[in-house]
Amino acid sequence: MLTLTAVGGLPDELLALRLEVREFLREEIESRRIRTGADAWMSGIDVDFSKRLAARGWIGMTIPVEYGGHGLTALERFVVTEELLAAGAPVAAHWIADRQMAPGILRNGTEAQKRAYLPGIAEGERFFxxxxSEPDSGSxxxxxxxxxxxxxxxxxLSGxxxxxxxxxxxxxxxxxARTDRGESRHEGMSQFVVDLPHPAVHIRPIVTIDGEHHFNEVVFDDAVIPLTGLLGRRGDGWRQVTAELSNERSGPERILSTLPLLTAWASRNSTEASPVEQLDMGRLVGRMTALRQLSLAVADRLRVGESPVAEAALVKDLGTQFEGDVVNVVRRHARPEPDDPGDTLTRLLTQSxxxxxxxxxxxxxxxxxxxxVAKGL
Ligand SMILES: Cc1cc2nc3c(=O)[nH]c(=O)nc-3n(C[C@H](O)[C@H](O)[C@H](O)COP(=O)(O)OP(=O)(O)OC[C@H]3O[C@@H](n4cnc5c(N)ncnc54)[C@H](O)[C@@H]3O)c2cc1C
Structure with missing residues (x-):
């Protein structure tokens, strides 16, 4: 079993995997099979690319072999995830299934649900x-x-x-969804897996400020699903989503959404950077390195079955501030404000x-x- 090194780093055995993924991505980019970008784990939807990744065994890596996965550790998955994010690869189609729904189904699903959904996730055929969130329920x-x-x-289901x-x-x-009236507000909620498309589930696009369509409004118009759609225990939805959110919040995607921008800026400036630019670059890289250790430590806690809720929240808070600071720093230094859409740095900066x-x-x-975090500490 792979574990973190004594100083909390990734073991050397994983270098070969990292280089393999890097080479695969280089070929994908050079042959123009994929379009890369900043924040591509959220908005880069490319179903065929997801299937090619699955064919290499890089989706469902931690799903046990008996359910069609690859039986590997969270650390191997971490390496692949980092490389995909660093390249800005379009992984959004399968991201949620791989990151949190496969672990959620493994933790809470019935045997039939595990057999029904997990192999398809690992094959890059099932996307979740x-x-x-609801119109009046976010935070x-x-x-x-x-x-x-x-x-x-x-x-x-109605709502x-x-x-x-x-x-x-x-x-x-x-x-x-709410199934029961509980004694506290956190009781009485349950989770359901709904197969799509469904005649009474209406999915309408919400287009973002950049003209992209990556999120939606989803209306459940008295949609009837089988009894077997209940995921986990009735009334246990709050505990289940809380555990899921640790997977959602702690991964390297909460630090690396703007790494393609940082890399493009670093490549541009390597020979002519001013002392101030070098200082800013060094500060960003230093922060990124520390944040990576934090994210790795949480991945390791998840690996042993813990639910590090406060630590995952901390990764997300500090990591996403870092992602925004990358944009601010590059924007400040990239003079004059770039306006050439054919230029990589300009394109990444605009997206970011x-x-x-x-x-x-x-x-x-x-x-x-x-x-x-405050309550957890
Ligand atoms: C790109 C993107 C993708 C998303 N994808 C999904 C998805 O796939 N599925 C899904 O279910 N949801 C998704 N969300 C929704 C997301 O989880 C919510 O936007 C988030 O939980 C905040 O809820 P809200 O938008 O209703 O804001 P609100 O809860 O209305 O918050 C508004 C402001 O008030 C502040 N605030 C609220 N309560 C408190 C408090 N108690 N203390 C201090 N400040 C407070 C918030 O910090 C925020 O600044 C997505 C959001 C974005 C932006």
Whole structure:
């Protein structure tokens, strides 16, 4: 079993894997099979690329072999994830399934659900969306109004979800809905796996400021799903999503969304950087290195089955501030304000500027995560 080294780094055995992924990505980019970008784990949807990655065994790496996965550790997955993010590869189609729904189904699913969904995730055939947020329930997730009522032979789901990333390419959505009246607001919620498309589930695009379509409004119009759609225990939804959010918040994607921009700027400036630019570059790289150790340490806690909620929130808070600071620093130094869309640095900077307001919002806002950290510590 692979573990972190004594100083908390990745073991040397993983270098060969890193180089293999890097070479694969170099070929994909040079042959123009993929279009890379900043923040591509959120907005770079390329179903065929996801399938090519799956064929190399780089999706579902930690899913056990008996469920169609590769039985590897979180550290191997970390290496592949880092390389995909550093290249700005378009991984958004499968990202949610691989990052949090496969672990969620493994933790909470029935044997039938594991057999139904996990092999397809590892094959790059099943893509998942997260149906948590609602028009009036974001930070205060316990105020959701989507309801699931048991009807003959199934569950009837009614309500509206919003900001649902990649729902338009998803084969499944995991929905958090209220099933019961609990003693506290955190009781009485349950999770459901819904197969898409579904005649009573309407997915409508929400186009972002850059003209892209990567998230959606999803309306459940009394959508009836089989009884077997319940994920985990009825009424246990809050505990289940809290565990899931640790996977969602702690990965290197909360640090590296703007690494392609930093790299492009570093390449541009390597020979002619001023002392101030060198200082700013050094500070950013130093911070990134420390944050990476933090994210790795959380990955290691997840590997042994813990649920490091406060630590994951800390990675997301500090990491997403870093991502935004990369944009601010490059923007300050890239004089004059670039306006050539054919230039790589310009393209990445434009994308990053337009995406950066979302960094501290998605996955739970940083302000709210600070309360989680404070309570956890
Ligand atoms: C790019 C992107 C992708 C997303 N993808 C998904 C997805 O796939 N699935 C999904 O379910 N959701 C998704 N979301 C939604 C995301 O989880 C919510 O935007 C987030 O939880 C915040 O909720 P809200 O937008 O309703 O903001 P609000 O909760 O209304 O917050 C507004 C402001 O008030 C502050 N605030 C609120 N409560 C407190 C408090 N208690 N203390 C201090 N400050 C507070 C917040 O920090 C924020 O600045 C996505 C969001 C973005 C931006």
């Amino acid at each position: 969306a997260i149906g948590m 205060d997730l316990a105020s959701i109004r989507t309801r699931a009522v048991e009807v003959e032979g199934g569950w009837k 509206t979800k919003v900001w649902t990333s990649a729902a338009h390419v998803a084969t499944n959505i995991v929905v958090l 500027v337009l995406h950066s307001p979302a960094f501290t919002l998605r996955g739970g806002t940083n302000e709210v995560l600070r309360s989680v």
